[in-house]
Amino acid sequence: MASYKDFLAQGGEKKWQDHWLNTKIDQASDFSDKPKKYVLDMFPYPSGAGLHVGHPEGYTAIDIYSRYLRLKGFNVLHPMGWDAFGLPAENYAIKTGTHPRITTEANIATFRRQIQSLGFSYDWDREVDTTDPKYYKWTQWIFLQLFKKGLAYEATVPINFCPSCKTGLANEEVKDGKCDRCGTQVEKKDLRQWMLKITAYADRLLEGVDKLDWPTSIKTLQKNWIGRSEGAEVDFQIAGSEEKITVYTTRPDTLFGATYMVLAPEHQLVQELKDKIENFAEVEAYIATAKNKSDLERTELNKDKTGVELKGIKAINPVNNVEIPIWISDYVLATYGTGAIMAVPAHDERDWEFAKKFNIPVIQVIAPLFDEVSEEDRVRPDKKTEVRDTVCVIIKHWSDNSFYCLNWEKFNWKSFVLGGVEAGENGQDAAIREMKEESGFKNIKAIRKIGGETHNSFFATHKDVNRYAKFNCYFIELADGERIEEEKIDTEFHFGEWIKSDNVDSYINLDNNLWYWRIYKNGETAFTDIDNGKMINSEFLDDLVPEEAIRKMIVWLEEKGVGKKAVNYKLRDWVFSRQRYWGEPIPLVHCDKCGTVPLDEKDLPLTLPEVEKYEPTGTGESPLATIDEWVNTTCPKCGGPAKRETNTMPQWAGSSWYWLRYIDPHNDTAFADQEKLKYWLPVDLYLGGAEHAVLHLLYARFWNMVLFDLGVVPQEEPFTKLINQGLILGEDGEKMSKSRGNVVNPDDILKEYGADTFRMYEMFMGPLEDMKPWSTKNILGVHRFLYKIWEMSQFVVDGSSDEELERVIHKTIKKVGEDIEKMGYNTAISAMMVLINKIQEVKTVSRNDFEKLLVILAPFAPHMCEELWSQLGHAESIFKEKWPEYDPDKVIDSEIEMPVQINGKVRAKLVLPANASDEEVKAAALSDEQVKKYISGEPKKIIVVKGKLISIVI
């Protein structure tokens, strides 16, 4: 028999690849008695660089799973195709004049060859290519359905425009203010665009997320991207005018704290109120500056707020009829909500910053609420409650950086000076009086108020009542150490201590005291916590918690007709047109008489015409606009002269439905046959990179929902379960990139070690989902493993294996099966390695057991297993076999090693029969010599964990 090395060198793997292709062993049959599984890879963009090692990671994972499922008796659909529209081929065309079709075909050929050389069990009869007119006929058809449902519309809006790609981009394609493709800073540009109304599906896209078996990170990414928020729209009348400003807010509870309003610079109303604005020149100048700021500048400057007040007009706060100023500022976005806000500086950080900068008043309407949680201090329902105005006094030493604190030893409180405000006193009076009474000091250098009002509810043991204390805090700096008469100092419950500034944080143990201390140290900010607060200064909302206040305020607003409940999303409609050549033409014509008219379905596909120059015009027109004979057409409705839409679709169009086409790829009369769709859908397992979280995966869900609503797709959600494979990094631990020179080409690895080794290595590296570095030398480990199995044929005997080996075999079958089901391939491989090591040790394995081993290894290393299988004399493929059953009795050991822990430390190990009773185990442990050394007298406790360990407490 030839060596494994010879097998590889003589093209043994290719031999089997050809055999599988020729016998169509991987073909999925539509309709079958077997249960179906649809397992799917994200199809690649066939780039000129060819496959990199990241691609096969996911493909191998899915391939192993597919082969396993077939062995388990499933009818498996496992297809591959090409997401082939896109910029690289087009940019190459611009540079060289080569038609993108030619480049694309060449790249697809390379990709197909490389993918086939890895021995993946794809059903190649179902291959799809998004650039094939037979395919994009149906992409266009779906677009027409969207158009007819009113989900595709034309609009001239400011969109993200990439000056390098010279095309508009969807929001999802902008990362960090840069073009996702080329990294160029995007600009805002007003362009006529085709938009898809994905926002109409925002709620369903959001709700659906929860039902999906997807990684939580992707689910949260989608949720955050959709960004639903609930709140209210509120109308603010402009004083002395019929005009009003409508704002969106999630915090209607804070309306009494709204001290100004802000409009986005682009807000229409600014122009409409032009005549009333006294400083309109200044306002216009600001608008112009804001407009010229790029997105980058806007975000870079986001720390420093700018704005201009609209002088001469005021808005009326509908809850109290107070007139408040109106500003414009670019911190308010024109595209979110109503493009205008009510500003509540006390409870919004941005408004706080703005108000501080421009000296706008701040009104606190929520008091932070502190509930004491310790047993003694908690409010007692049987005691009466006293509400009291209280002061907290932070007293600073006259020369040290120390603070005067009270130690209430009996109650375990450590606080600043505290006390109630007496009748006829104001807060500051009370603070000074309490300072004198409790500390004895009397000469003040400076006093000021700190922070706002806070509430504290607790049981006051020393007074035997529940207290609801409304706190205000004063900071006093002493002038000197002179004191009042000793006997007048209140020392009944506490004594005073000077605490160094650095130690105050750990000394004070009352939360609200600490709250003020932190404000003293770090300065005041907006209070934005919605869960721990009580409404104040808010008339009918006073004493409510914010959540209740929100509800009550919305009811009030609706009753008065000045506002209503409202929902907002961050999700924007999908900018769907591209001013480029290499994409699906949008099948619409513009007719002077009939407006925008869709092509007849029978006239699809509308194919891409030949052009002389692929260069985008950069003026918002695609290269298609330059071909008069293509542009000029007749209106399908009236037959009159009309012009074709010259924009093309984005790359995401073709990938938004491709999994449907695999089901029926050659159908000329529908995108897929309904019965076949019902049979195969949904996709049971989908694997791909996380970078598509808010691109492909969102668009695909959207299109699928639309098709579901049209009744042409049976499920609302396309992908039941999703797994993300982790990125494979270069050997240096950095992202693989040409410029770093750390890219690994699979072809080189295949030449050296073969496809089976390559597949095994990528699966053995670590968990599929993890990011992990490539290491060429580590490949040897799995290569040796395969080599050992090849050489193992010499140990194969007729008859039966050693009993111990049998147990290992059954355990391995169980473990590998379970691990494949959860894609724990690294541990499945290590289990098989353990088995191989065992066989090598005993040097004999029965033919029957060796064949079982080949079957469970076959999904991982299909070529070698198929070869050995055939060498063992089988005429049929190993993949026609059944996954072996394991014997449940043989996966349990008859004897187990049990560690004995004494006070948590392992002190001895006992070998005991697996079925020993707890009593027997205890007895064995206590009579063990090692154990005896540690025990004198009766142990306090003995814990026996069946089959695991014995824990003795002494």
Next chain:
RNA sequence: GCCCGGAUGGUGAAAUUGGUAGACACGAAGGACUUAAAAUCCUUUGGACUAAUACUCCGUGCCGGUUCGACUCCGGCUCCGGGCACCA
């Protein structure tokens, strides 16, 4: 700043309804075979203390807690990766 992940030997990693930390593999060291090398096979390999593969102690990013027992659970941090970023 906010939201999601993650942190275990020299390296990739394994183990979680809480139960022997480091399986499996790489690398390294030693040995066998060989004229020699490669390949292959065998042995050792978390750290400290040791003549010791005898004891003992330490050890899963850091600090604290719960427990007979914590990589695993709870509280508080640090660092790294990813995403979002003035979304009212």
